[in-house]
Amino acid sequence: MSEGTLYDKVWDRHTVTELPDGRDQLFVGLHLMHEVTSPQAFGMLRERGIEVAFPERTVATTDHIVPTASAERDRPLADGQAETMLSELERNVSEAGIRFFGLGDDRQGITHVVAPEQGLTRPGMTVACGDSHTSTHGALGAVGVGIGTSQIRDVLATGCIAAEKQSVRRIEVTGELDDWVSAKDVIVTIIRQLGVDGGVGHVYEYGGPAIRALDIEGRLALCNMSIEGGARAGYVQPDETTYDYLRGRPFAPEGEAFAAAREEWEAIRSEPDATYDDVVEIDADQISPLVTWGTNPAQAVGVDEPVPEPADLPEGEREAAREAQAHTGATPGEPMAGTPVDVVFLGTCTNGRVSDFRRAAAVLEGRGPDETDAVGGDVDADAVGQIADGVRGLAVPGSETVRQELEAAGVDETFRAAGFEWREAGCSMCLAMNGDELVGDELCVSASNRNYVGRQGSTDARTVLASPATAAASAVRGEIADPRVVTETADAQGGEQ
Amino acid sequence: MSDLPERGSAVRRVAGTGLPLPGDDVDTDQIVPARFLKEVTFDEMGEYVFYDERRDEDGELGDHPFDRPAYRGARILVVGENFGCGSSREHAPQALLRWGIRGIVGVSFAEIFADNCSSLGVPTVTADRETVDDLRAFVADDPDAGVEIDVTRERVVYDGREVSVGIDESARAALIDGQWDTTSMMRANLDRVAETAARLPYVDEGDGSGAGTNTSGGDQ
Numbered sequence: 038m039s040e041g042t043l044y045d046k047v048w049d050r051h052t053v054t055e056l057p058d059g060r061d062q063l064f065v066g067l068h069l070m071h072e073v074t075s076p077q078a079f080g081m082l083r084e085r086g087i088e089v090a091f092p093e094r095t096v097a098t099t100d101h102i103v104p105t106a107s108a109e110r111d112r113p114l115a116d117g118q119a120e121t122m123l124s125e126l127e128r129n130v131s132e133a134g135i136r137f138f139g140l141g142d143d144r145q146g147i148t149h150v151v152a153p154e155q156g157l158t159r160p161g162m163t164v165a166c167g168d169s170h171t172s173t174h175g176a177l178g179a180v181g182v183g184i185g186t187s188q189i190r191d192v193l194a195t196g197c198i199a200a201e202k203q204s205v206r207r208i209e210v211t212g213e214l215d216d217w218v219s220a221k222d223v224i225v226t227i228i229r230q231l232g233v234d235g236g237v238g239h240v241y242e243y244g245g246p247a248i249r250a251l252d253i254e255g256r257l258a259l260c261n262m263s264i265e266g267g268a269r270a271g272y273v274q275p276d277e278t279t280y281d282y283l284r285g286r287p288f289a290p291e292g293e294a295f296a297a298a299r300e301e302w303e304a305i306r307s308e309p310d311a312t313y314d315d316v317v318e319i320d321a322d323q324i325s326p327l328v329t330w331g332t333n334p335a336q337a338v339g340v341d342e343p344v345p346e347p348a349d350l351p352e353g354e355r356e357a358a359r360e361a362q363a364h365t366g367a368t369p370g371e372p373m374a375g376t377p378v379d380v381v382f383l384g385t386c387t388n389g390r391v392s393d394f395r396r397a398a399a400v401l402e403g404r405g406p407d408e409t410d411a412v413g414g415d416v417d418a419d420a421v422g423q424i425a426d427g428v429r430g431l432a433v434p435g436s437e438t439v440r441q442e443l444e445a446a447g448v449d450e451t452f453r454a455a456g457f458e459w460r461e462a463g464c465s466m467c468l469a470m471n472g473d474e475l476v477g478d479e480l481c482v483s484a485s486n487r488n489y490v491g492r493q494g495s496t497d498a499r500t501v502l503a504s505p506a507t508a509a510a511s512a513v514r515g516e517i518a519d520p521r522v523v524t525e526t527a528d529a530q531g532g533e534q
Numbered sequence: 535m536s537d538l539p540e541r542g543s544a545v546r547r548v549a550g551t552g553l554p555l556p557g558d559d560v561d562t563d564q565i566v567p568a569r570f571l572k573e574v575t576f577d578e579m580g581e582y583v584f585y586d587e588r589r590d591e592d593g594e595l596g597d598h599p600f601d602r603p604a605y606r607g608a609r610i611l612v613v614g615e616n617f618g619c620g621s622s623r624e625h626a627p628q629a630l631l632r633w634g635i636r637g638i639v640g641v642s643f644a645e646i647f648a649d650n651c652s653s654l655g656v657p658t659v660t661a662d663r664e665t666v667d668d669l670r671a672f673v674a675d676d677p678d679a680g681v682e683i684d685v686t687r688e689r690v691v692y693d694g695r696e697v698s699v700g701i702d703e704s705a706r707a708a709l710i711d712g713q714w715d716t717t718s719m720m721r722a723n724l725d726r727v728a729e730t731a732a733r734l735p736y737v738d739e740g741d742g743s744g745a746g747t748n749t750s751g752g753d754q
Contacts, residue, residue: 053730054723058707062720064730066737074623076574085717090724091731102572118572125574159736169622169646183646185624186576187653187715195720196727201704233559234616237645267616269645301735333559357558468568468621487620489563496586 039205041311043161043274044240046304047180048202051163060199066162067179068192069148070097070135072126073470074167078189079129089133091196096157097130098138099123100147101470105433105460109472110140116472133193146436146462149173149386153257154438156286159298160275161305165192170386170486172263175272176256177279178305180240182269203269204314206239210247212321216406217520219396219504220255221262221388221484223247225327225337227319228266233335236268239315242307243273247321253282254392261387262486265334275302326520328373329488329502331361336488340507340519343370364490365480365499373501373517379479381430381512382493383457385467388484388505389435391442397432397484397509398451400520403527406506413448421454422527425515430457431473433465455512469494482511538631539655544712548637548657549682550609552673552692555599560613561620562647566629568621579625580632600633604677612670612681613640615663618647627651637683639690639699641666652705655714657685659699669697685709 039045053062068091075097082089089095102119104110114120123140130137138144144151149170152158160178164171167189174181188198208227228235241263243256251259256273263271273279280299283289290298325339336358338344346369347358367373383389383397398412399405401422424430432452434440440462443449449459466473467485474494475481481493481500488500501517510523539545570582588598595601611630617640618626627650630638637657648658661669672693673681682691685706689696708714720727731737 050734051730053720053726056704056713056716056719057711058713059704060708062723062727064727064734066734073571077576077624080575081717087717087721090721090727094731094737116572122572122574162736167622167624169620171622183622185622185627185646185650185653187624187650191717191720194717195724196731197720197723199716199720201702233619234642234644237616237642264620264646267619267644298735333561353558468563470568470571487561487563489561489620491567491586492563494569 039312039314041308042205042242042313043178043272043305043307044180044205044242047161047163050161053197056199060201062197063163063200064197065165065192066094067152067157067164068095069152069164069166069171070095070189071101071148071168072099072122073101074186075129075189076122076125077186078193081190082193087194089135089193092134094196095135095193096152097126097135098145098148098151099126099140100462101464101468103140103463104471105463105465105473107461110461112140119471143437143441146434146438147386147389147464149261150389150435150439153177153253154286154436156283156289159283159289160279160302165198169264170261172269172271173257173261173386175260175263175270176253177283178272178275178302180270180272183264203238203240205242206236206315206317207242207244207313208317208319209245210243210319210321211245212247213250214247214321214324217326217506217524218324219506220251220258221504222324222327223321224259224262224266225334225502226324228262228335229337230319231266231317233265233333234267236263236266239268241266241268241271242313243271248273249276252392253278254390257390258387262334265486274306326504326507328507328517330365330367330373331358332364332488332490333361334486334488334502336361337502338373340374340517341372343372344368346370374519376480376517378428378482378511378516380475380481381424381428381508382466382481382483382485383431383505383508384433384435384465385485386435387486389433389439391439393484393505394432394434394443394448397505398448400506400509400524401451401455401513403524405524413443413446413451415447416451416454418450418454421451422513424456424512428512428515430455430512431460431466432457433460434462436462466493468492482508482517484508541715542712543655545655545657545709545714546686547682547684548609549680550636551605551607551677551679552610552612552669552681553599553605553608554612554670554673556614558615559619560617562618562623562626563620565618565626566623571623571625576625576628576632579629583629583633607634609634609636610681610683611635611638612666612673613638614666615641617643619644622646624650627654627656631656639666639669639683648702648705652708652714653716655709657683657701657705657709659683659690659701661690661697661699665697
């Protein structure tokens with residue numbers, strides 16, 4: 038059993054009581070809500086005549102079903118089902134008195150982008166949401182768990198979930214990330230090494246020099262995909278980077294309250310002599326930009342490395358690898374680099390934040406990884422790399438706040454000049470509920486988190502997960518490409534491609 | 535469906551015929567594709583279980599286990615490793631439940647999926663791969679044979695024998711005591727919840743920060 042970790046401390050301070058079945062009744066400090074998994078929960082409450090117990094601890098937004106094309110966001114939405122779903126949410130939050138960042142609000146966006154950037158997620162909190170990517174919030178030293186609709190009903194009715202404490206696995210990432218290697222590549226490496234079910238029964242604590250060096254947006258991408266590794270929650274210890282990020286956010290404490298909160302945040306960190314159930318070490322120096330070749334996120338390989346032969350894999354993985362390769366068309370022995378691309382999708386709760394778009398823009402502008410601050414502005418449109426002929430590029434900011442910030446810096450112009458469709462905030466093509474979807478057997482290089490068959494809207498389509506930089510490089514080349522190679526070439530040509 | 539597990543009822547054993555499903559890492563996007571999540575109730579979810587996987591390019595139903603006449607009316611689903619991974623959508627267990635599934639035997643389950651099943655009174659029990667493969671083969675050979683999950687005794691009973699299976703201890707307790715629907719149980723502790731909340735440094739910090747002040751909704 039773990040002892041003295043952040044997870045232990047957060048668990049203890051939120052435990053209300055032990056339930057008769059042995060689980061703990063755990064208070065939820067921040068409950069995030071969206072339109073897809075909540076209406077049924079409100080229905081159950083009405084059936085039982087129960088009112089929302091702690092409406093002030095829930096914050097709602099809309100993300101899964103909202104159109105991202107500006108012209109399609111007028112009400113009523115063209116998709117009748119989507120309109121009904123959004124109207125239901127609006128009615129529910131209004132009746133219960135729940136804070137809501139709705140369509141048209143400057144703060145609307147993907148729950149896991151919105152809550153951190155608004156300063157709602159803070160160290161030491163428990164966060165729950167009817168969405169598996171709630172693990173994201175661990176980036177700020179919170180413990181975030183995805184829950185089902187019956188558990189949403191529990192949170193609304195009681196402010197709590199019934200939960201069982203998990204084991205804590207420390208994942209120590211040593212070394213330093215290379216140019217153009219991102220947090221996304223780190224988490225995909227971890228999933229590749231430990232498996233898509235390696236984290237079942239565990240919470241992941243990410244640490245070590247390579248993690249400490251990540252900014253908060255990188256940590257958000259890292260923790261986001263804990264669930265793809267089977268871990269319901271993953272977190273990073275709060276530190277100066279965390280406090281700097283939180284300072285000045287709309288819902289973060291101010292002045293003296295900030296100083297007091299900061300002491301609390303320091304105290305919630307894992308003790309230096311904390312006991313972990315398990316420790317795994319990963320060497321960041323060995324990580325290169327990754328792409329997936331299969332139909333789950335562990336089926337990944339360096340963009341320039343050969344796709345594995347199923348026969349060379351452990352016996353239990355061979356059949357699944359054969360089926361996956363039959364679906365994606367990946368050729369064993371050949372690298373994924375060079376594979377023709379139909380669609381490039383930037384955005385999502387994994388990679389839909391300002392720094393993600395800045396990195397992608399840097400690739401489009403032929404800049405180096407240390408020049409992401411320089412993108413946009415009054416960039417010469419002719420100097421921006423163009424999306425290759427026949428490729429469709431979709432850039433979907435994770436929130437309206439992200440969109441506004443990028444537009445204020447002129448970064449949207451880089452994407453527009455390159456030929457990307459520049460959209461408004463939503464989950465979009467990550468799960469294709471809003472009309473943004475792949476058709477036929479299109480191949481999409483996607484800065485999202487799941488490459489399951491059918492995930493992006495067509496059962497024949499192929500999803501290749503990649504970082505925003507790799508996705509942007511692939512857009513320019515029209516084939517899966519290594520951002521290190523694409524930007525070097527651009528350098529040699531004086532920024533023109 | 536009229537016979538969904540009733541709130542407060544004990545689930546000590548579930549029995550019926552079996553349905554063997556091949557493969558590992560079956561994700562909830564496969565169990566219910568996202569486009570069917572646009573309904574605001576779970577009522578119709580039984581129609582959508584494995585919707586895409588069951589259909590060919592022309593939309594015709596094929597030879598998927600959920601369509602084979604031999605498995606019609608099955609109650610016990612038998613699956614591989616990491617079943618129900620991915621999205622937290624409760625639509626997935628709701629769909630299986632409404633199709634008729636009342637218990638699942640597998641090598642392992644994704645956590646959120648297993649939690650969701652528990653919330654609905656559907657036991658998920660685990661056994662090693664050899665046992666699961668043997669059970670799948672048995673069901674495939676004799677689809678009319680009975681399979682029983684004995685939650686109390688942590689056994690799966692089939693073919694005149696009993697095999698020991700794993701079940702999460704608290705899920706087991708909740709099922710056999712009929713307390714798998716946790717809302718009323720936790721609501722009884724609301725006073726203590728308020729005490730716990732009041733002790734948290736970030737609740738009611740009194741500085742207008744955090745989601746602690748609700749300006750629009752009154753004090754329900």
